[in-house]
Amino acid sequence: MILWWADMATNQYFNHYGTNTPDQRLLESIIIESIKVYGIDVNYMPRTMVNEDKLFGEDRVSQFKDSRVIEMYIKNVDGFEGEGTFVSNFGLEVRDQITLTVSKRRWAELSFEGNDRDKEPKSGDLIYFPLTDGLFQVLAVTDTNTFFQTGSLQTFDLVCELFAYSDEKIDTGIEEIDDIEVQQSFVRTFELASSPTPGTFQVGETVTGGTSAKTGEVAKWDATTRYLYLINMTGVFAVGEILTGATSLATGTYETKQTTDEAVETLAQIEAGTTDTATSNKQIETDADSVLDFTEGNPFSEGTNY
Numbered sequence: 001m002i003l004w005w006a007d008m009a010t011n012q013y014f015n016h017y018g019t020n021t022p023d024q025r026l027l028e029s030i031i032i033e034s035i036k037v038y039g040i041d042v043n044y045m046p047r048t049m050v051n052e053d054k055l056f057g058e059d060r061v062s063q064f065k066d067s068r069v070i071e072m073y074i075k076n077v078d079g080f081e082g083e084g085t086f087v088s089n090f091g092l093e094v095r096d097q098i099t100l101t102v103s104k105r106r107w108a109e110l111s112f113e114g115n116d117r118d119k120e121p122k123s124g125d126l127i128y129f130p131l132t133d134g135l136f137q138v139l140a141v142t143d144t145n146t147f148f149q150t151g152s153l154q155t156f157d158l159v160c161e162l163f164a165y166s167d168e169k170i171d172t173g174i175e176e177i178d179d180i181e182v183q184q185s186f187v188r189t190f191e192l193a194s195s196p197t198p199g200t201f202q203v204g205e206t207v208t209g210g211t212s213a214k215t216g217e218v219a220k221w222d223a224t225t226r227y228l229y230l231i232n233m234t235g236v237f238a239v240g241e242i243l244t245g246a247t248s249l250a251t252g253t254y255e256t257k258q259t260t261d262e263a264v265e266t267l268a269q270i271e272a273g274t275t276d277t278a279t280s281n282k283q284i285e286t287d288a289d290s291v292l293d294f295t296e297g298n299p300f301s302e303g304t305n306y
Helices: 022-038 104-109 175-184 267-272 281-289
Strands: 040-045 068-074 081-088 091-103 126-129 134-142 155-162 186-192 206-209 215-222 227-231 242-245 251-257
Touching: 022 068, 022 091, 022 104, 068 104, 091 104, 104 155, 175 267, 186 215, 186 267, 227 267
Parallel strands: none
Antiparallel strands: 040 068, 040 126, 068 091, 081 091, 091 155, 126 134, 134 155, 186 227, 186 251, 206 215, 206 242, 215 227, 242 251
């Protein structure tokens, strides 16, 4: 007697219901090899919370201090998805999205620590995408699927959106990535009385005011104009105080303030000679400084513990 359904059954030599079976490991190895052949190398950057808002789960002063290379597969075959480029009430916005696939086994080999990141990627982390020289933020991590083979899922799907930089600190030690912070951070410009001695300020080093003890990070030093461009300021320097570089030990006297106390221009805008005419941030800050007193501390701002 011949059973008519015998030829329709799944392969009896494969275990579809076990855990960590040889069949599952074989399929996982094939998937890893496929991603290595057809994927691209990206830099995964975990987010470090500095002052998290427990109510909204957000942190306006997040830091990205680590970067590790891993191969991922691009699932979007027809280019970027998402809402794309459009004009909203806040001006021109770009919301390109991309879905990346990464092997679970290869992810575990990265050995990230904290916040269960050793088990899976987390929303809010960044991925440096070399094809566009840009950053994408992880919006969602898909670790389950209705359809999968051999009783287990061997990959994560990461839904990512083009990252809108908003003064987060990026310090990975990789020049191409760290330069995004230097170019896109809001800078304050200080004119020195003379060229620094004994050396010169170095990009990335911390500068400290001798009187105020406030600090800033060097984005650029222009020897021609004697302009010192700083980002990540912790306060306001006093005119006339001596600024000292932590690495170069160069010193210079702060003579003239070239910007408002609240920085509203990026280094990229200054070097390109462009201004934000849509929002007029620079003009608003300049006019506001002559009307409002911003020297008093605000207990409701992100920079406090209230």
